[in-house]
Amino acid sequence: MQKILLFTLILFGIDSIFAVTHFLQYVYSGSSGIPNLPEFMTVGLVDGEPFTYYDSNIRREVPRQEWVTKAVDDDYWDRNTQVSMDTEPVFKNNREIAKQCFNQTGGIHTVQWMYGCEWEDETGATGALHQFGYDGSDFIALDFKTMTYVAPVMQAFPTKQKWDSDRARMDYLKSYFTQECIEWLKKYVSYGKSTLERTVHPxxxxxxxxxxxxxxxxxxxxxxxxxxxxxxxxxxxxxxxxxxxxxxxxxxxxxxxxxxxxxxxxxxxxxxxxxxxxxxxxxxxxxxxxxxxxxxxxxxxxxxxxxxxxxxxAALALVAVVTGVVLWRRSRTGYGKAGTSDTDSENSSQQQPKA
Missing domain, CATH: 2.60.40.10 (Immunoglobulins)
Known part of the structure; x- marks a missing residue:
């Protein structure tokens, strides 16, 4: 309950005033029917600041902050470019499967994936987020207390059953979100301190x-x-x-x-x-x-x-704004709940988180 409350404060930005909580988040978005917008985009954010970006037009992971180039090794951009390129066709396939499941044909449709972790540098408290959405609504999310997926719509239930049974994948996700993700977050905060801890008055x-x-x-x-x-x-x-x-x-x-x-x-x-x-x-x-x-x-x-x-x-680099994830997030009560597009359970369970 305490973690859910903490995540809720993060969503509304209040925690930045009352506590020193840092969070690393990645947002992936696959869309169709939106003119002049890449069909697939990813953005990485630290404390709400975009620091990496990829889309299906440039087909390359690029920095959005100068400090990130000092925080990563030489192979970082190649590795994360490959992760995005491998995920791109999965999102396209998931979008088409979702349209079939919801009896849809043309029009604007989006598949989103949000995941990340948070760390409170005074108490050491940590938390995680792993969820998918379709057309701005929750579809499926991982409950980190039970390490099982939550399916708020009936179309997500077959995916929940399949993902819940993949215990090896569950063990990997638990390790990633409680260890690797936190380690990278601390590293990013250390290198981006001058940017992330600056203040500008309204x-x-x-x-x-x-x-x-x-x-x-x-x-x-x-x-x-x-x-x-x-x-x-x-x-x-x-x-x-x-x-x-x-x-x-x-x-x-x-x-x-x-x-x-x-x-x-x-x-x-x-x-x-x-x-x-x-x-x-x-x-x-x-x-x-x-x-x-x-x-x-x-x-x-x-x-x-x-x-x-x-x-x-103007904030095109922020996938959460451009593709309607803002509306998706607004419909939720906290980081502990989430959703996924109607994704292909065979492929989506293999999507690889970034560093």
Missing amino acids: EVSLLQKDPSSPVTCHATGFFPKGIVVTWQKDGVDIHSDVWVGETLPNGDGTFQIASKLTVKPQDWKTNSYSCVVQHKSLQDDIAVLLEEKNIKRTNQGGVSWGIIVGFVA
Whole structure:
């Protein structure tokens, strides 16, 4: 239960503020029907920062951070390129099998695989993630407590039975996630320390389309990812009529988040409303008072939602954003639960994790 809670905090970026937890994650995505997007992509992330990338167009594993070239041996790029190339046809096959199982033909479809590990450098606590998804929904995931797979949809049950019976593979995965993955994570954190432990403070704006629209508190340009955005009325936190979005990458190594408050103009003009932002980079919280002079009208030259979406689109290296894994992750309650596309149980069980 404690690990599940820890992973949930990681998903929402809160742990970065309250604890020093590092995580290594790989995201694979095979897609069809998406114009100008490679059919297969992989990205490796340390603490949410992309450090390696591969796609079916370039057909080569490449670094996304300078520090990673110092952390790996000369054969690293060839080895991981081969892993990606071997996995690419498996994903294509899995996607076609999934379409058959779900009685689908054309259209946009995605197969995703997310796996990784985490390490708390103060307590030494560790955890792991190994799951698959199809079209943005969970399909199958490994429960590390029981070392058996969880199948949330009936189409995944035959795969669960086959993978559960492969005890040699289970032993390998347990060893990889509890030892090898953690060792690589510690190494990456050591070499990437200056990048991963930097802090960049957020810029906070209040946006509104018109006086009758919800007011958006938009924080952007911050690092690390962990942030807390709340609304207050007369100095007291409020939760009703409040929507908080997911933290998203800007494409330049920083992040953004938006929170909306639905409130009548006469209410905020007669009461004291403010958006409060907490972040590791700040000595004091940022509090922006909801008043006319602090609001940027999005249809009058202010920061528009089109620009905000543009920031996300710029992060093409982040497979999790480009192929809809963000929506997949948003539907889950924690790292301990997961899914897989309707994958070929013969081939998918042989997919090799990267270093």
